[in-house]
Amino acid sequence: MCFAHCTAALAQGKKEHAITSQLCLKCSDSCFSEACGKFPDDKQMADCAKSCRECAAACQAMVKAAGTT
Numbered sequence: 001m002c003f004a005h006c007t008a009a010l011a012q013g014k015k016e017h018a019i020t021s022q023l024c025l026k027c028s029d030s031c032f033s034e035a036c037g038k039f040p041d042d043k044q045m046a047d048c049a050k051s052c053r054e055c056a057a058a059c060q061a062m063v064k065a066a067g068t069t
Helices: 002-011 013-025 027-030 043-066
Strands: none
Touching: 002 013, 002 043, 013 043
């Protein structure tokens, strides 16, 4: 969903979404990236950043619970 949003933004000439559209394709990079958080006035991007932070926290908790660091 975020990739589609970023791609549409690129099509509208919003070149600043080039990086975030690529990050959406790389889940591991996206979940630990602050790139999406750089657009606080864009609800889709803010929601994406929030989801990424939550995903990263869940992954870190799972690793901690598994006893591996």
